[in-house]
Amino acid sequence: MMVKLQAHAIAVWKRRWDILTYAALTAWLLFVLFPLYWIFTMSLKQPNEVFSYPPKFFNFEPTLDNYLSVIGVIPPLPGSIQSDFLKYFSNSLMLAGGAIVITVILGTMAAYGLARFEFAGREPLALLIVAVRLVPLMTILLPLYIIYQRLGLYNTYPGLILAYLYIGFPFYTWLIRGYIAGVPREIEEAAVLDGCSTLQALYYVVFPVIIPGIVSAALLVFIYMWNNFVFALILSGANWSPVPVGIFNYTGYSQTSYTSVAAASVISVVPVIIIGIFIQKYIVQGLSAGAVKA
Amino acid sequence: MNDLALVQRVRLFREQGIGRKLTPYLLLAPVVLLLMFFLAYPLWVGIQTSLTDMRIGREAQAQFIGLRNYKLLIESGQLFTATRVTVSLVLRCITMEMLLGLGLALLMNRQLRGIRFYRAISLIPFMVPTVVTGLMWRMLLDPQGAVNYLFGLGDFPWLSNTQNVLWGLMVIDVWQTTPQVVILLLAGLQTITKDIYEAAQIDGANAWQTFRFVTIPLLLPFFLISLMIRSIELIQVLDIVLVTTNGGPGDASLVLHVAAYRETFASGFIGYGTTLALMLGLIVLFVVLLISRRLQAAQRAAYD
Numbered sequence: 001m002m003v004k005l006q007a008h009a010i011a012v013w014k015r016r017w018d019i020l021t022y023a024a025l026t027a028w029l030l031f032v033l034f035p036l037y038w039i040f041t042m043s044l045k046q047p048n049e050v051f052s053y054p055p056k057f058f059n060f061e062p063t064l065d066n067y068l069s070v071i072g073v074i075p076p077l078p079g080s081i082q083s084d085f086l087k088y089f090s091n092s093l094m095l096a097g098g099a100i101v102i103t104v105i106l107g108t109m110a111a112y113g114l115a116r117f118e119f120a121g122r123e124p125l126a127l128l129i130v131a132v133r134l135v136p137l138m139t140i141l142l143p144l145y146i147i148y149q150r151l152g153l154y155n156t157y158p159g160l161i162l163a164y165l166y167i168g169f170p171f172y173t174w175l176i177r178g179y180i181a182g183v184p185r186e187i188e189e190a191a192v193l194d195g196c197s198t199l200q201a202l203y204y205v206v207f208p209v210i211i212p213g214i215v216s217a218a219l220l221v222f223i224y225m226w227n228n229f230v231f232a233l234i235l236s237g238a239n240w241s242p243v244p245v246g247i248f249n250y251t252g253y254s255q256t257s258y259t260s261v262a263a264a265s266v267i268s269v270v271p272v273i274i275i276g277i278f279i280q281k282y283i284v285q286g287l288s289a290g291a292v293k294a
Numbered sequence: 295m296n297d298l299a300l301v302q303r304v305r306l307f308r309e310q311g312i313g314r315k316l317t318p319y320l321l322l323a324p325v326v327l328l329l330m331f332f333l334a335y336p337l338w339v340g341i342q343t344s345l346t347d348m349r350i351g352r353e354a355q356a357q358f359i360g361l362r363n364y365k366l367l368i369e370s371g372q373l374f375t376a377t378r379v380t381v382s383l384v385l386r387c388i389t390m391e392m393l394l395g396l397g398l399a400l401l402m403n404r405q406l407r408g409i410r411f412y413r414a415i416s417l418i419p420f421m422v423p424t425v426v427t428g429l430m431w432r433m434l435l436d437p438q439g440a441v442n443y444l445f446g447l448g449d450f451p452w453l454s455n456t457q458n459v460l461w462g463l464m465v466i467d468v469w470q471t472t473p474q475v476v477i478l479l480l481a482g483l484q485t486i487t488k489d490i491y492e493a494a495q496i497d498g499a500n501a502w503q504t505f506r507f508v509t510i511p512l513l514l515p516f517f518l519i520s521l522m523i524r525s526i527e528l529i530q531v532l533d534i535v536l537v538t539t540n541g542g543p544g545d546a547s548l549v550l551h552v553a554a555y556r557e558t559f560a561s562g563f564i565g566y567g568t569t570l571a572l573m574l575g576l577i578v579l580f581v582v583l584l585i586s587r588r589l590q591a592a593q594r595a596a597y598d
Contacts (some may be wrong), residue, residue, distance in 0.1 A: 006557040021401050025412045028398060034415055035469065038440055039430045047417065050433075055440045106324040113321030128329060134582055135333060136530040138554040138571040142564060143336035143343060145352060168333040173325055198317050227423035229531060234559075244425040248537055251429050258433065265426040280414055284477050 036269075042262035043067065050258045068261035069206050075258075085264050087239075088246035092159070092268075095232070095242055096225040099164035103172050104218050110169075111176035112202050116185075126177075129170045148235055155237040163231040168221035175220070175286055179213040180206060216282035219275050226272060243268045341364075344569040350562040363569040372553065372572060380549040384528040387471075391524060394468065395475030396517065402476065403483040413480070420473045428537030431466045446449055455537055464546060466534055471527070475520050482511045482516025482554040483509075522585045526564035551575045 042050065044062040049159075068074045070085045114126060144163075153159030183206055188196075191205040207214075229244030236245065243264070250261050276283060348356035367373045402413050419427070434441045435452035442450050452462035486509065493552055494504045532551040535541065541548035541556055548556070551574055558567030 018404075018406060021404055021406060024480070025398070025401055025409075027329065029412060029415055031469065032419060034440075035427075035434055036418070036422070038434060041425070042433065051436075051438060053438050055438075055443050057440075068298075078473065109321045113318040117321075118317035119315070119318045125326065128333075129598045132329070132333070132530075134526060134578060136551055136571060136574045136578055137532060138551055138558075138567070139340065139575040140332060140336040142333070142558055142568045142571050143338075143340035145558075146343060146348075146564070149353065159371055162328070162331070165328055169325060169328055181339045182317070214582040223421055227421075229425050230536075231421065244423050247423075247425045247429065251425075251432070251537065261429060265429060269422055269426055274419060278416065279416065280417060282418070283417060284481065 039265055041264050042265045043258055045259050047257050047259050055248050060169060066133055066257075066259045067267070070260055070263045070267065084246060088241055088243045089268070092177075092226060092242035092244075093242055095160050095164050095240070096222055098157075098161050099168060099225055100218055100222050102161070102165060103221060105167045107169055107172040108207070108214060109199075109202070110173045112206065114173065114177045115180040116188075126174075128263075132166075132170045134216055136229050140217050141230065145234050154235060157240065160232060160236055160240055164225050164228075167228050167231060168225050171224070172217055172221045175217040176210070176213065179210050179217070183209050213282075216279045217286065219279045220283060220286050223272050223275060226268075235242050314535065319359070340568050340572055343565055344572055346565045347563075348565040348568075350558065350564050351562075352426075356565065359565075363566050366566065368567055373570070375545065376548055376550045376553045376570075377577070378543070380529060380531070380548060380551075383460050383463060383549060384525065385546070386460060387467045387528050387531075389523055390464060390468050391472050391475050391520060392517070395472050395479055395520070398472070398476045399479035399483060402480055409554065416476060417471050417473050422470070424470065424533035425537050427466065427470050428534055431462075431469070432538050435462050435465070454543055456543055459539055459543065459547045459555075463535060463538065466538065467528075467531070470534065471524065475524060478520040479513065479516055482513050486512045515589075518589050518592050522582075524587055525585060526578060526582060529581060530574065550577070 041057070041060070043066050044064070045056070045060050046063060046065075049056055049060050060091040065074065069076050072086055114122065114129075148159055151159075153162070187205055187209070188201045191201040196204065226242075227244060229242070229248060232240070232242050232245045233248065237241075241249070247261060247264055247268070250264075340556065343356075345358055345360060346356040347359050398416070398417075402409060402416075422430075432453065433439055436442075437449035437451050441452070442448065451458060452465070453459050490512070491504060492506060494508050499507065528593045529547055530551050533556070535547055535549055535552045536555065539547045550570065554567045554571040554574060556567075557570060557593045561567075
């Protein structure tokens with residue numbers, strides 16, 4: 001009898017505790033999702049509804065005009081960001097896309113070198129790669145602004161690709177290094193016995209095994225590159241601005257049409273969130289592995 | 295190939311890696327060059343620039359002025375003021391993010407139906423560009439905005455009042471970066487396996503004792519690591535402030551990193567701005583050394 005009562009009491013407490021857990025997590029979820037919902041509704045509103053008070057949560061006439069004007073199908077709305085957005089979008093694609101291809105090729109090779117070879121300076125180099133995150137951006141970006149002007153790299157494609165490489169290359173190398181270290185050495189030894197050279201062993205044997213890791217790491221780094229704006233803000237002028245710089249510039253004007261900027265924001269965020277959900281597991285690994293091993 | 299030759303070849307491979315001694319250097323040359331160009335070279339140019347009165351648009355006329363920028367930085371009180379604002383923001387954010395992150399990680403570590411959904415959704419802010427985060431929250435925290443309306447706060451000036459602006463920024467930073475803390479602490483919690491808890495139960499520990507003597511000490515290293523990462527990142531906080539308040543109103547949210555940007559591009563004094571940025575770099579370095587020493591001690595304590 002006693003035992004039964006006790007068990008019953010425990011079950012009641014557990015249920016209460018479960019309900020509390022769900023309540024707390026749901027509150028957190030609302031905090032996370034509400035701003036995104038808000039910017040989404042903003043992108044569907046008429047420009048004059050933006051600052052209506054009380055705010056309109058559901059009761060507005062949705063319109064696609066903001067999206068259509070942002071991508072240039074219909075003429076720009078008053079004060080809107082016009083069709084420049086398409087240019088920003090293609091700039092972003094070319095910068096992050098170009099940099100990610102180079103990162104995957106050179107970064108995988110660098111990671112292989114770090115993971116598989118003993119050589120003088122290996123430990124300091126590994127440390128330096130991690131330490132990149134510790135250097136404040138302005139500490140290097142203000143001098144780079146001068147350097148870029150001197151070398152004629154300012155507001156050029158090669159100059160910005162270099163900057164995007166700096167955003168992603170070291171971090172990618174660090175992630176893939178961990179991945180390669182987890183691949184048993186024996187399979188490369190077998191390949192060498194069959195007459196492979198170093199690069200052949202990497203390309204034919206290691207590469208196929210770690211492809212899932214490479215894809216996820218590349219996508220994670222792509223998100224970093226896609227979202228970064230401080231590098232391009234300082235090192236590019238109008239013709240190479242990526243999406244974040246474009247959005248930032250528009251928010252500086254008092255005449256800004258918030259509905260168009262919201263539409264532009266949604267367009268630039270949606271692909272990232274889709275990628276993010278796709279590589280969710282790897283984001284967790286990447287964020288924690290990079291930290292714990294450092 | 296006979297057996298002996300095979301054995302020798304494998305031994306050679308193990309000793310030297312695959313191929314020649316030069317190979318690793320060739321493989322790593324690109325990343326080394328990149329780091330030289332983006333770390334070593336700018337630091338060198340930065341130190342030089344900080345000793346001049348260089349201004350944007352008139353770089354060629356820069357004069358060597360010795361340590362006058364450094365002197366000005368201290369005598370004008372700007373270094374002190376900006377550091378105070380930075381520390382004030384860092385303390386708010388870090389307290390909130392660590393407490394909230396710990397609580398959420400503990401809850402998300404429970405084996406409940408649908409918990410994976412909660413974990414997945416709470417990752418999203420990490421993927422939103424800071425520019426969009428800033429824009430979104432500027433609208434939400436507007437005196438006439440949705441937050442004040444929903445919570446019945448009248449026209450509370452979150453970002454446009456010197457008294458409140460750091461609290462407003464804290465809300466935004468908590469939204470954007472708490473997921474990072476949660477992820478790290480969850481990873482830590484998952485290293486504490488079931489059998490450790492079972493062992494504690496067999497020893498007669500109740501729920502509180504298990505939490506106090508198993509969970510806390512084993513989670514502590516992860517807690518400290520994420521505390522370290524967040525502190526280091528927060529001292530250099532830039533994007534969020536830049537896109538929401540740009541240091542204002544007045545100088546109320548002018549953290550060190552934004553001050554370096556503003557002095558350079560709003561006022562044009564790149565020599566002075568670079569000096570500020572170098573000081574910030576030194577402060578970060580100092581904090582890293584300080585915390586990592588503490589961290590090592592704590593880790594030793596946790597595993598002994």
